[in-house]
Amino acid sequence: MSIEKYTWDGQDAKVVEKIHAKILDMLTSGESINYIALQKKPAVTLFPDSITLSNKRIFLCEFAKLGLATNFEIFSWHDIKDISFKEEIFGSKVTVIPFTGENLTVDYIPKVQARKLYQLIKEALDNMQDAKSSPKEKETPLSPPLHVPHPATPPAPKAITFDDEESKLPGHFAPAMDRPAPAAIDPPVIPTRPAPKEEEDDETTKKLTRLKNLFDRQLISQGEYETKKAEILRDL
Structure with missing residues (x-):
């Protein structure tokens, strides 16, 4: 992978390559390196300290034992309270302030790189603060209830008076309640068949x-x- 984008502010390419390789092995899914700042002391330093920023964490790297060992201090953005830096004669002193624990300081960071660190870290903290303060889900305004008109009450039926002239017209039928009760109809009389007469005895x-x-x-x-x-x- 090209490391040219991490050497634009005067970083030593060989040291950046070494630190970049170590950080790559520690990245999580979806994490990427954004910036690498290297310590630059007045005397020649073969294994300088460094600060690496990813989109999720801050890596403070310190070489020890002539570069045979490396000490890392790693913070998630949620663990960082603030960052400060102080410009001095030889570079700047950058201090990372966590919510808990001691502040961590790396000195002799070139001024251009220190300003870049400050800018990127402040932006990351501000974005994280905005994400916390804004609601996770925007509440969808409730639509006003639709006004459903009630069905019009049907007019009351007009009372029918059967004294009107209409009721006297031919073919007009009065309601059943006003009709005379039909006369009782006697059941039909079924004639009974006379019992067959016994045949008269013959002479014999x-x-x-x-x-x-x-x-x-x-x-x-x-x-x-x-x-x-x-x-x-x-x-x-």
Whole structure:
């Protein structure tokens, strides 16, 4: 990755490259480096201190043990209360003021770089403050309730008087309440069929009946009854 944009204010390209590589390994998702400021002492310094700004944090880097070790102080923008710097004869002294803990100061920062640090950090803090003060979600103004007109009350029905001339016209029917009750209708009389008359006994039956009566009254004998009965039946 090109580091030219981090050397526009006179930073040492070799030191920026080394610090840039270390910071890249610590970036989180969506985080990017915005600016790198390097300490520049009057004497030659091979491993200067530095301040690196990302869009989420501040990295204060200090080389130790001839560059074999590196100490980092890392702050989220939410942890920073303010920043100040003081211009001196040889560079500026930049102080980062956290909400908790001690202030951290890096001296001998070139004046141009110190001013740039101050500008970028102030902008980041102001933007964060604006985000906190503004509501997360704008309240949507409620629309005034729609006026729904009530349906007009239908006019009361006109009372109908059946003494009017209209009621006397042919074909006009009066309401059921004023009509005379219909006369009761007797149920239709269903004529009953006369019971069929028993067929008159024929002559043969009469003869047999009289013959049986004579036998029952013992006026004739059993033989006479049987003989006479056979004669009657033979005549059929």
